[in-house]
Amino acid sequence: MDRSGPIRVLLAKPGLDGHDRGIRLVLRALRDAGMEVIYTGLRATPAHIVKAAIEEDVEAIGLSSLSGAHETHFKEVSRLLEQEGATDVVLFGGGIIPQQDVDQLRSIGFEWIYPPGTTLDKIVSDLTSTLRPTSSRSGGE
Amino acid sequence: MKGEDQPPSRWTQQCWEPFVSEHPERMEAFQTSSGTPIDPLYCHDEDSPGPGEFPFTRGIHPSMYRGRLWTMRQYAGYSTPEETNQRFRFLLEQGQTGLSVAFDLPTQIGFDSDDPEAFGEVGRVGVPINTVDDLDQLLEGIPLESISISMTINSTAPLLLALLLALAKRRGVAADQIRGTLQNDILKEYIARGTQRFPVEPSMRLVVDVIEHCTKEAPSFYPISISGYHIREAGSTAIQEVAFTLANGIAYLDACRDRGLDLVSVGRRISFFFNAHNQLFEEIAKFRAARRMWAKICRERFHIEDDRACQLRFHTQTGGSTLQAKEPSNNIVRVTIQALSAILGGTQSLHTNSWDEALSLPGQEAARLALRTQQVLARESAVTDTIDPLGGAPFIEHLTDQIEDAAMAIICEIDERGGMLESIANGSIRRAIEQSSYEAQIARDSGAATPVGVEEEGEIPEAPFKVDPDIEQRRRQSLEKFRLQRDNSAVNAALLRVEKSATGSDNMIPVLIDAMEAGCTLGEVSRKLATVFGETQDHG
Numbered sequence: 001m002d003r004s005g006p007i008r009v010l011l012a013k014p015g016l017d018g019h020d021r022g023i024r025l026v027l028r029a030l031r032d033a034g035m036e037v038i039y040t041g042l043r044a045t046p047a048h049i050v051k052a053a054i055e056e057d058v059e060a061i062g063l064s065s066l067s068g069a070h071e072t073h074f075k076e077v078s079r080l081l082e083q084e085g086a087t088d089v090v091l092f093g094g095g096i097i098p099q100q101d102v103d104q105l106r107s108i109g110f111e112w113i114y115p116p117g118t119t120l121d122k123i124v125s126d127l128t129s130t131l132r133p134t135s136s137r138s139g140g141e
Numbered sequence: 142m143k144g145e146d147q148p149p150s151r152w153t154q155q156c157w158e159p160f161v162s163e164h165p166e167r168m169e170a171f172q173t174s175s176g177t178p179i180d181p182l183y184c185h186d187e188d189s190p191g192p193g194e195f196p197f198t199r200g201i202h203p204s205m206y207r208g209r210l211w212t213m214r215q216y217a218g219y220s221t222p223e224e225t226n227q228r229f230r231f232l233l234e235q236g237q238t239g240l241s242v243a244f245d246l247p248t249q250i251g252f253d254s255d256d257p258e259a260f261g262e263v264g265r266v267g268v269p270i271n272t273v274d275d276l277d278q279l280l281e282g283i284p285l286e287s288i289s290i291s292m293t294i295n296s297t298a299p300l301l302l303a304l305l306l307a308l309a310k311r312r313g314v315a316a317d318q319i320r321g322t323l324q325n326d327i328l329k330e331y332i333a334r335g336t337q338r339f340p341v342e343p344s345m346r347l348v349v350d351v352i353e354h355c356t357k358e359a360p361s362f363y364p365i366s367i368s369g370y371h372i373r374e375a376g377s378t379a380i381q382e383v384a385f386t387l388a389n390g391i392a393y394l395d396a397c398r399d400r401g402l403d404l405v406s407v408g409r410r411i412s413f414f415f416n417a418h419n420q421l422f423e424e425i426a427k428f429r430a431a432r433r434m435w436a437k438i439c440r441e442r443f444h445i446e447d448d449r450a451c452q453l454r455f456h457t458q459t460g461g462s463t464l465q466a467k468e469p470s471n472n473i474v475r476v477t478i479q480a481l482s483a484i485l486g487g488t489q490s491l492h493t494n495s496w497d498e499a500l501s502l503p504g505q506e507a508a509r510l511a512l513r514t515q516q517v518l519a520r521e522s523a524v525t526d527t528i529d530p531l532g533g534a535p536f537i538e539h540l541t542d543q544i545e546d547a548a549m550a551i552i553c554e555i556d557e558r559g560g561m562l563e564s565i566a567n568g569s570i571r572r573a574i575e576q577s578s579y580e581a582q583i584a585r586d587s588g589a590a591t592p593v594g595v596e597e598e599g600e601i602p603e604a605p606f607k608v609d610p611d612i613e614q615r616r617r618q619s620l621e622k623f624r625l626q627r628d629n630s631a632v633n634a635a636l637l638r639v640e641k642s643a644t645g646s647d648n649m650i651p652v653l654i655d656a657m658e659a660g661c662t663l664g665e666v667s668r669k670l671a672t673v674f675g676e677t678q679d680h681g
Contacts, residue, residue: 016246016262018335021375021462024575025582027681041681042335067246068502068608072261098501098604116466116499117595119586 007131008058012040012049014073019066022094022116026062029120033128046076053081053089059131060090062123070097070105078108090130094118152191157181160193160203167207171526179526181207184533192528194448196436198429198541199529200487201452206525211483212490213515214291214456218243218268219502220608221615222278225268229283231505235512239321240283241291241492243267244301249336251297251667254616263613266502267293271662272623273311276304285314290321291366291456291490296338298325299347300663303653306359310658322363322412322456325351328389328561329368332570333375335679338667341562343674347649349396354650356406363412365393366456369431373416374462376578379427380544382416384551385561385570387434391552392561394443404443408450412489417479418460424479425531426540428455428486434545457483458492464499466601468594472496477514484524485531491515501604620662627660635659636669643673 009030011023020042030037038056040049053061061081063074074093081089093105094114102113112126149158171179181204185191193203202208215232217240218225229240244267247259253271254263263269270276280290285308294301302323309319327344330337337344348365355364369377369386377385390411397407415431417424432453439451459479464472473496480493493511495503503511519525531537555564564570584590635656642652656666 016250016252016258016336018246018330020335021578025579028575028579039681042679067262068265069246069261071610096499096501098607099601100603115601116464117592120582121586 003059003131007035007060007127008056009035009037009060009062009127010040010049010053010056010058011037011062011064012044012052012077013042013064014044014046014049014077015065015067015069016043017065017067017069017095018042019095020064022066023062023064025120026064026094026123029124030127033124035127046073046080049077050080050084050086054084054086058089060092060127063091063093064095065093065097066095068096070095071101074105074110075108078110081109090127092123092126094123150185151187152182152185152194156191156193156203161208164204164208166204167209171207173523182528183530195440195451196433197452198433199532201432201454201489205487205528206484206519207528210519210525211488212239212289213237213512213519214239214241214289214490214492215508215512216241216243216293216458216492217508218245219266220264220268220612222268222270222275226279226281226283228505228508229279232508232512233283233288235509236516237512239289239291239490242270242279242293244292244294245269246336248663249294249297251300251338251663251671253620253662253664254613255620256664260613263616264608269616270301270304271620271664272660273304273307273657274623276308277311280308285309285312286318286320288320290319291324292321293324295324295327295330295334295336296344297663297667298323298327299351299650299653300657300666302351302354302364303650303657304663306650306654307657310654316359317361319359320361322366323351323355324368324414325365326368326389326393326414328392328565329371329386331565331677332372332385333377333574334368334371337677339670339674340677341566343643343670345392345396345562346646348393349400349402350648350650352393352397352407352410353400353402353648356402356410360406360410363410363454365410366412366414367393368414370414370416370458372574373418373460375574376462376581377574378577379418379420379423380547381551381573381577383427383431383434383544384548384555385574386413386415387431387438387548388552388555388561388564390435391438391442394439395560398443404439404445405447405450408439408443408445408447411454413453413455415455415457415483415488416460417457417483417486418463419475419478421478421482421485422531422536422540423544424482425486426537426544428457428483428488429529429532429537429541430544430548431455432487433541434548454489456490456492457486457488459483459494461494461498463592464494464496465592465595466499467599469496469499469602471592471594472499473510473514476511477518480514480518481522481524484518485529487529497605500602501606502608504605507605623660623662631659632661632665635661636665639666639669640673643670 192200495507
């Protein structure tokens with residue numbers, strides 16, 4: 001899939017976790033970088049996240065979890081996306097996610113898992129270089 | 142006390158001596174390792190108030206840690222009531238002096254472990270407590286009348302209070318013997334912590350129900366802990382932490398006054414909870430400023446004449462958001478600096494974070510090391526041997542004044558815009574916190590304020606702790622068993638009384654205690670409350 005125009009991203013907090021400092025920072029950084037970002041707010045269910053992603057025709061979904069429930073919720077989002085045939089949506093995540101879980105999340109389709117300490121620039125540039133490879137090469141001019 | 146040839150000061154005669162004659166200090170005399178005597182207080186002029194005197198800038202007690210050390214209270218909870226009970230006993234065996242319960246998110250928001258909403262969350266960030274039996278198991282072998290129990294619980298605080306009082310009855314312990322603290326600070330949930338369930342108005346009613354019930358029936362219990370901790374974690378500055386916390390405090394006192402409660406009894410049972418970050422002097426000054434501000438607010442705004450009711454008593458936790466995932470053992474040093482700021486700032490109780498908490502919940506060894514950090518500060522550093530040792534230092538006094546002025550200006554602005562409830566509703570507090578959080582992130586990303594050890598290329602170590610995913614299944618089974626054994630007609634009748642009480646205006650706590658004794662679960666009662674009160678939604 002080759003798109004032009006602003007990158008469309010859905011950010012979501014699955015489960016009951018209330019820690020939203022990180023995801024709100026990412027929200028602001030992606031918007032500042034010119035992307036169109038939808039944020040679900042707290043306590044989004046995986047079903048709601050996938051539905052919103054399809055309706056909003058996003059190219060990427062970012063999930064945040066600091067409550068240890070990432071395995072359950074991230075897996076479910078990935079499963080439902082596959083079920084809906086939306087496998088071209090790029091998945092990424094962040095929060096308190098043990099190293100030992102990162103490989104497993106990669107194997108079910110998570111492109112990047114961002115640990116505490118990740119810079120906002122890194123997230124912006126990962127998304128841009130993956131979703132708009134041509135413009136990022138010539139970007140900034 | 143000012144050396145052999147000086148007459149004792151006014152503070153010494155009027156405040157310290159009478160207090161110490163009734164509450165002896167830890168030692169007959171204090172001295173340095175070289176034998177130099179250490180006075181209770183330095184840098185004190187005759188006219189200004191000392192420790193134990195309004196507005197308590199230098200501490201709420203006349204002898205502070207020379208009399209009694211702070212309570213070492215490590216926040217803990219995970220997996221199941223049984224497993225958490227073992228961690229509690231371990232911590233008590235290691236010399237911890239109070240308990241602090243971390244509940245899992247379903248419990249905090251009002252879902253039983255077998256509710257579909259709880260899927261994947263049971264026992265993850267805390268312990269699930271749904272029934273009196275669960276609480277009984279959690280506190281097995283722990284005497285309710287001698288160990289104080291702090292509970293981080295907010296939207297379901299009235300239910301946990303009801304469970305605790307029902308358990309006390311079951312164990313034959315009188316309610317007035319129960320010691321501990323309920324967080325019960327719903328306002329900061331909407332702006333910083335995110336476990337709100339019901340809209341603000343009924344939630345505020347429940348907060349005051351808890352305060353009213355406790356001041357009357359469980360007077361040794363602190364029914365609210367007004368928390369700046371999470372506001373700071375969400376990204377606020379130190380000054381905003383003080384301002385928003387005290388503004389929430391004002392909103393609660395307003396609500397208590399509107400209910401017709403006696404503000405002296407309420408003021409004496411209010412407690413606070415602050416964060417401690419790395420910038421040592423700013424943090425120390427923050428605690429001193431908060432104490433002075435709250436005393437003045439109580440006196441000038443609420444006309445509370447009783448000194449004790451104007452005291453800002455507080456718990457401190459070191460800053461979770463300052464912990465780094467890379468080179469995580471460096472966090473031990475950060476925690477030590479932060480703990481020191483709380484002690485030099487005069488905290489009444491302290492939780493020190495474990496070094497591994499940017500990776501997962503703490504492992505047992507790390508949890509012990511965190512407690513040991515406090516013990517080293519308490520027993521080896523001798524920073525406890527004179528009161529408010531930095532008081533009088535120009536930089537500290539300047540920062541204290543400056544934080545007070547700046548935080549008071551924010552509170553005045555909130556007043557002008559219709560008060561804290563209005564400011565929470567219109568989103569202005571959240572936006573202010575978010576702006577500070579963004580500025581801090583930019584400073585970090587740009588290298589202007591990057592923590593030590595994180596810029597190195599290095600792997601993040603594996604998490605030391607993992608909750609067994611099978612516990613969800615085990616919890617489902619135990620709840621199923623609980624529901625089979627109870628008298629369902631009594632449960633249904635109790636739930637109807639809860640509904641009726643929620644639609645009325647009488648204090649709900651007695652009805653909630655009855656419901657818990659009848660065998661209702663936390664989730665069932667919460668659902669009932671939600672049908673009457675409605676539920677809040679966060680739209681991002």
